[in-house]
Amino acid sequence: MRILFLGDIVGRTGREAVTEVVPNLRRDLRLDLVVVNGENASHGFGLSLAIARDLFAAGVDVVTLGNHAWDRKDLVGQIDAEPRIIRPANYPPGTPGQGSVVVELVDGRKALVINVMGRQFMEALDDPFRAVTDIMARHRLGVTVHAVVVDIHAEASSEKWAMGHVLDGRASLVVGTHTHTPTADHRILPAGTAYQTDAGMCGDYDSVIGMGKDAAIARFLRRMPGERLQPAEGVATVAGMMVETDDATGLARRMAPLRIGGLLAPTMPDF
Amino acid sequence: MRILFLGDIVGRTGREAVTEVVPNLRRDLRLDLVVVNGENASHGFGLSLAIARDLFAAGVDVVTLGNHAWDRKDLVGQIDAEPRIIRPANYPPGTPGQGSVVVELVDGRKALVINVMGRQFMEALDDPFRAVTDIMARHRLGVTVHAVVVDIHAEASSEKWAMGHVLDGRASLVVGTHTHTPTADHRILPAGTAYQTDAGMCGDYDSVIGMGKDAAIARFLRRMPGERLQPAEGVATVAGMMVETDDATGLARRMAPLRIGGLLAPTMPDF
Amino acid sequence: MRILFLGDIVGRTGREAVTEVVPNLRRDLRLDLVVVNGENASHGFGLSLAIARDLFAAGVDVVTLGNHAWDRKDLVGQIDAEPRIIRPANYPPGTPGQGSVVVELVDGRKALVINVMGRQFMEALDDPFRAVTDIMARHRLGVTVHAVVVDIHAEASSEKWAMGHVLDGRASLVVGTHTHTPTADHRILPAGTAYQTDAGMCGDYDSVIGMGKDAAIARFLRRMPGERLQPAEGVATVAGMMVETDDATGLARRMAPLRIGGLLAPTMPDF
Amino acid sequence: MRILFLGDIVGRTGREAVTEVVPNLRRDLRLDLVVVNGENASHGFGLSLAIARDLFAAGVDVVTLGNHAWDRKDLVGQIDAEPRIIRPANYPPGTPGQGSVVVELVDGRKALVINVMGRQFMEALDDPFRAVTDIMARHRLGVTVHAVVVDIHAEASSEKWAMGHVLDGRASLVVGTHTHTPTADHRILPAGTAYQTDAGMCGDYDSVIGMGKDAAIARFLRRMPGERLQPAEGVATVAGMMVETDDATGLARRMAPLRIGGLLAPTMPDF
């Protein structure tokens, strides 16, 4: 299976870049599954259903979330009707929405996508390791599902690396989100799981993690409420990675980062 | 000036890799200045003077530190005698050592190296932005010093991006350390400062940020004291970046990541 | 000097209780100086100038603040015109307002009041210990000022205890605020400084630290945006303590907690 | 049922004070149940089995713990053999020991004691509210057990207040520990549960939360490893509270703080 994962979409420039490139990428890279993190798609804070639908229309299969999941409060009442939007699985029981989804490809193959959130330097949630393990216990990679993609939305690199190793051999791809900074440590772990600590953001990098520089810098220099944070509006870089798996095992055969447009060094998978 | 910066050296495997490659890199890349972060060089925790001297002997000019600065308590009494070891500048007044150093190259050019620590999700230190600004106010890039390198040792990507922008046009290189994960966002900012959110670690990536996987994972799965954390001992990747500056301005002309050996995708500057 | 300090005033019920009892207490307890923390006086979040004036009209001499200092953004532009409202002294340079004030009593005696904020589990501010020490270096207790009152607004009990000991013998009263829970550890420290870890709140204790129970509890049970936090509106307890100092030394002679009304066990100074 | 709860015992002076007064208090106050928090009993860090046995010998029925539960690593292997030592119930599954215990009094009445830890500003544990609720679902206050005592070991006052309200009417006593500072907000909540935000510490208050002042203060003033923290060794105050419940309902009839010896204002129940 050929899988594309894109990191946190930030604001209009990020959305527009993603909806523009995904149709081409689906075709040119012969993608089977496209997963994007959308927690900052709505003006930097949360995800509206309308934006999610634009993403689906552009060829996205699943949208994951994170600590900004509920910034758009309307999503709380809408998420249960749209299973392709998933929120971190380790929210407490009773939280609207689901933490995972099984999507069926047009050819009948199935992929399990899981979203989970780290706890180091973040909110007090349920154990992300048990949450993922509980979900995976209901599926068998290479048997009931052909691929498993895990978005670990977390601050601490150590928690993400640990998640990668814990799932090594049991997931196709474990990828981090949340820092809005793509990491260069993409690799296939010893037991066959593709891993990257952070996918990076789809947004304008001439910013502070996607938000306008001046307002964001002011918050570090002064400790007072200042100008509202607004997404930066320059040209976005689309950032993520592509993985090709072996359907018989669900494990990764090849992996490569992908960065298109904007200010970062461009790179494209060569497979 | 041709500058190499290498991220947190972790344990023996990281040290050995660095002391092995630096002499060759100095020659092959015609390096003028080599700066490395050594906060984890001594068995993962702190830096001994003997190890610092091995690094200097291998061609390192300045060793920076971070939150592990004082893990080797003997360094507290030794750092004042070795100005090429610098600790975060925003420790409170009275802290041993210095937060910056001006090194003179063999040809007489001068470089200012600054180490500073972020505060988001970290210890309560003095303001890193003011600390850097205070130091820089005593120097003029392109006039009294030909290059300025700033190691911002920090957890939060937002704080590092903000530091990059605040110093854009006033430093040659602003590079983050601490997450032990190299980022792929290396670029020259609009006003000429080379920037990368994290240099990554010089250590064994088959690990949890350089430490043995099992013990580190156990700390996330169970909330009890377990096996001691020990550096992983597999083959290290040397991770960092190279910058070439214009001596007339001190600003960056070219920048490229560098990764040698171990498990990460290798890359070398082509200039 | 006879000093009354009251802890964080929360919302309307807290304000009304304070403005009702302070005139009587000033007379009955022959108070010379009344200091209150007002960071939650405006509907639980921040302090409006109008409310501050109501407090002054009722006999309050100085209003201190805390992490909610700027919740009412209008105060940012107004605080410089009202020196009797002080904000934590360890905000960075350039922050509007002052972190201390010297008030002159009707009989000519002077009292220095300082507000400072802890950093443990709180915002990244400047060092509170140096901030207080810097202010105190400009005054001499028992010589240029007859009393010194320090409001240490902090989360961690350890940081507050440490502040008490650091200032022991140099301040008349060191009192904590912020937890909204009065502590029973009021005492005069060995060198003569009255101390209490937290003054408690002036508000309705049938609440979660002054805010309506249901909405506040929901935030612990579910990790989603819920109902807005609103101050509880039941009968308030006025909570604080009284200190009598020796004008010749500025040190405490007697100290007693004070709690009036509402749900807590009542207590009044007997001196 | 007549219940005594004492807060965190710190070091030798705290232990000796507790073992000295508990036998007298058991007799004079006709106590049926004595619960103490012992997380700092062993030289400030953790609890040894030998010390726990001294406490039991002195008339303590149950010892609770907290974030220092495993500071004495030997307890990890011993706790399962001593059910009267309980650790926070919301450690992950597989953690040695239990988070609650039912003790049978000499007259056959039963009391359920629960220990749970907050998450605000603390470690990432399981949800404390669900942990308590799950335990309580297996018992009925006034039917299967005559009293329920909950020690909520937590930093944030808001989390403790919330726990009190959540359990109001379902527990006999909800009492906080961890700040080492007794609060003066003891009261019986509307539905009949006795509540106090923090029991305070049994230790020397001429200290920083029980530890020697100089070393503890140095950690705030300087950000370097310093002298080791050692328990202060002056005369201890025994701090806690007494509750009398109605056996028919298990709810609180009377409640009063208790403080004996040392530097705090003494107080004893008058019932």
Ligand SMILES: [Fe+2]
């Ligand atoms: Fe996020």
Ligand SMILES: [Fe+2]
């Ligand atoms: Fe994000």
Ligand SMILES: [Fe+2]
């Ligand atoms: Fe670090």
Ligand SMILES: [Fe+2]
């Ligand atoms: Fe490090």
Ligand SMILES: [Fe+2]
């Ligand atoms: Fe407050």
Ligand SMILES: [Fe+2]
């Ligand atoms: Fe506060």
Ligand SMILES: [Fe+2]
């Ligand atoms: Fe404790």
Ligand SMILES: [Fe+2]
């Ligand atoms: Fe504790």
